[in-house]
Amino acid sequence: MNQTKILWGSVFSVSTVILAFTWAATQWTAWRLGFQTQLGTPWFTLLGWPVYYPPEFFWWWFAYDAYAPDIFTTGGYIAASGGIAAVIVAITMSVWRAREKKRATTYGSAHWAEPREIRRAGLLAPDGVVLGRSTDAYLRHDGPEHVLCFAPTRSGKGVGLVVPTLLTWPGSAIVHDIKGENWTLTAGWRSRFGRVLLFDPTNLASAAYNPLLEVRRGEREVRDVQNIADVLVDPEGALEKRNHWEKTSHALLVGTILHVLYAEEDKTLAGVANFLSDPKRAIETDVPPGNVTI
Template structure:
């Protein structure tokens, strides 16, 4: 109930109690005096009994007190008791009003949790994501729910939450670390308790990861490659709807990636870029190679590869050139020799994050100067990890828990998969 309604209700109750008790005193005096005519005409009659105006008691007391003082004392006691009852009711309703005022949500209902609420939420346990301090205890969240820390730049999110969590989290973790500060402060400690990996696409000494090696040959291959192409054609995560060139280049990329995995020696995204832009042959010859190569051995052509090549060959030369140039624009990052080197093979696999003997910590480090340029690759890695680890929601006891410590997460742009997967990604 709103505080204003309680105030007006309080006034109405007090007034009603005073009125009723004054009326009761009036009727009591009239009864004790035998409803004599000298009391005046009644207001109305009820069941044969005269009913007088409520304040008539005071007029009679002033006029007839000398003739029956004891009777008027009785009436005064009744009237005064009404005042005491009204005061008691006012105090009681003021207490209710004060309690209701604590729950008024005019300016929001957020408040600090009380001791019993903190303990009931299990925030005083020994493990989990560090949230803060409560008296002399640390607040930690160790459940499957997600944790969001939202605060201005340089307000202490890293030193207050990220670093302490990484120094106490016992299982595997993926850390999005733009500036490399978390790697510097926590990697040495975490290396004593498990495997530590640094992936920096601008550093030739980085741990390597080839997204194409996570494509599972067979019934899953088309789905895995389509997921890779989805990220390639939307490097910023800003597309609500693909235009013609993006749709057709997506189809070309799916076919080209599958062809490279089946028939080419360089099975990398840099290899895909080199295959589509081979200066030794025209694009028509490249597409013919995709159509004529027996990818499936005796079974013949791969239907997805052949159809994507035929689709592009059926277009006019100008349109074909536009589709190819659009596809190549999405592969430009992998022409960087450093990026090509760190995506040429795999020093770790997605399954290692949860299934290896020791916990694994993967630091995704990108210098601020290269955030926009390398964003598509980091988005691709996170997308692959998230999709692969949520394919089967039933987990065995041998799997490590995996913490996604995505510091500066907005820098990655929109990740549709994470948006939809928040409901079940409690790993």
Template sequence: MTTQFNNAIGPQVRGVAAKSSRLIPVLAIGVLLGGLSAATQYFAHTFQYHASLGGHIGLIYPPWMILEWLLKWGEHYPHQFTHAGSVGMMVTAAGLLILLAIKTMSARTVKPNPYLHGSARWAGRKDIEAAGLMPRPSSLFEKLRGKEKRAPAGVYVGAWMDKQGRQHYLRHNGPEHILCYAPTRSGKGVGLIVPTLLSWPESTVITDLKGELWALTAGWRQKHAHNKVLRFEPAASSGSVHWNPLEEIRLGTEHEVGDVQNLATLIVDPDGRGLESHWQKSAQALLVGVILHALYKASGTHPKPSLSDIDALFADPERDITELWMEMHQVSHDSGSNHRIISATARDMMDRPDEEAGSVLSTVKSYLSLYRDPVIRENIGDSHFHIRDLMQHAHPVSLYIVTRPTDKARLRPLLRILLNMIVRLLADRMEFEKGRAKAHYRHRLLMMLDEFPSLGKLEILQESLAYLAGYGIKCYLICQDINQLRSRTGYGPDETVTSNCHIQTAFPPNRVETAEHLSKLTGQTTITKEQVTQGGKHSSRTTQEIQRSLLTVDECLRMPGPVKAVKDGQDVIEEAGDMIVYVAGFPAIYGRQPLYFQDRIFQARAEIPAPSQSDRLN
């Protein structure tokens, strides 16, 4: 007895065996219908297709007519029906013999298994529609009812070319996060970021190097998406909204100590490497006490103290630093009583030896030196908006965080504070109603973070990716390559960013490590290798299943990039390059890079001039 194995592996296990088992019964039914049809046609031919037989179309009768005629005229024409039955039986017997031969040959033939070494393949239209990146075509019933499916909404993750050469945009509107690998000057801005910002109607936070995205998208977002557009450029002497991190401290609540401790940790750990030394830990504890002291001392006044004011407390030339410790220890806080943490911080500094206290103090001053810049001091002296406005304001809010390349490194600590507070304050609570999570926000928030590993390791961002979607926050993270993401100054080899991103997109990489990662994501496939052997007058032909990557590392490195031309001293993209889109649970998509300036709608939106002044909410 031959044992039948189910060789369908992985996702192919569903439905494959069922399809093959239906073939023989279907052919058997066809053979029986063929026998009936032969008997019917022979009987009709005997009577020269007489009109009295009825039920015919031309000279063709339905196969079952022989049975109807047998009931009506069986007693009158027994010989004719016997001859017709013999013809039908012979045709049926011949068909069954052929079917038996096919079944026997099929059982003896060893068929190649297309899934033996892997079942990876490139996605087709149905796969893309199932992944939610393209709308399914409307059925006739939906069209008749006037319920045709609308064009997809959401962020742009790429484009796809069908067999007719037509380009289809790939968009994702779900709550899941997106990670993009895009080397410098690969076209990620014109292909993904700008189209998304020229179509996303809700709130967004954008890291904007050099202010290009503000110039191209802020005009449309303000005039047609009805967003309040905010340009936060800390190193600009004019045109920037103000934002004071200390105004986000929830003073007088159960959160005040946690808020201040998180802020102090970010100040003394500007690269996200953790509090590694005794001096950093001591400086963090000192900052917590001094910030709380300054906030309570200025309680009820406006504006609240800023980080520049905190630095001034440590570097006040008018008094000795020990006077600050005495003030913190003796002045009443918090409804007339000494705040325990403030008093303990002052006592701790007074008990330290002079040399150790001086070292702790100098450590704190070194981390606060950024805020001595008069331009930065002006821009963080008060707040024109609050973080909760991003999702709770009456209108959607677009916050552009603009930094010049020359200021990027020194402004990193301040930008880390802003992004950290956005995550912590907007994802702090969740409400439920009737057994389901209830939206407690007015607007969804898209965090479009370009080259986010360059900001250092934001532990809160990595940890919160697993649950941010439940709070209405969608992250669109962009890095140069896998090395930048997993570097020592980034998120390390054990990063969890990739595992928490539902979609990963990639432009042609420059690094082998990135190409290896992309090749593994596409998976392994099985191909059939045919070999012909010549031996004298005879030749033999053999086939063999072998394994290969759907996209090898070499092929990945040689993916066609955008075609550029130099105009006015700058390289301009003239023709789009290829890209790959990976959606968890679906075949990889070999796509095409979209270009906003080749779309007349996007081009018209980008031409809307950006506002000369940033909006203010407070």
């Protein structure tokens, strides 16, 4: 909110409070004096009651105090109460102004969420991705939106967000766990309610996948093998036009994979590599007799 508008609001609020209490003192004094004609002509009449100008109390006090000192003293207390109330309002407005100033958006509007903002964002759900913790509850996101956590290395992203999420997430999850820390900390628990697979080609305990077993035998086998060779020759799919070596290597791989699928026992990519370059076999006998596929 604009600071000038807040300042004018404070001035208006304080003035209104002082005017209201002064007017109340005027009307109360006139009532106690029986609305005598010596008080002057009323400003207007409301529902049969004469209403006087707010500051007339002070004129009456100066002129008639000697005739009814108790009434004017009480009226003075009422008017003075307006000053006390005005001070309270001024302090309240100052605190409000300071609070609004703290939220200035000159350099951006990001700030720590308040409880009402947390509730409005729906971050108090019992399930979802763990985002953090407020005073007495965990903050979770369970909506269709994406979640991004950006922080330096060793700043607590894993132990603070990822691990708690994996320990409480009831559904499936694919975790890119380069260091293996998430697997070590959460795999045991998640294996109690689902199947847990570790894919690490450098680990003997890794789950394995053999793409050659996905080749559909028959009229589709050549196309399937060509797709596998495409990935091996151009893994990023960035080659718009292949040169001689890339074309011939692709053709060699297609023929070799088809041969391994039909004629070799080790029907894997490792088997294809061993068939092409078996260190135990002399170069003159690359293809053992009887193992030629036509």
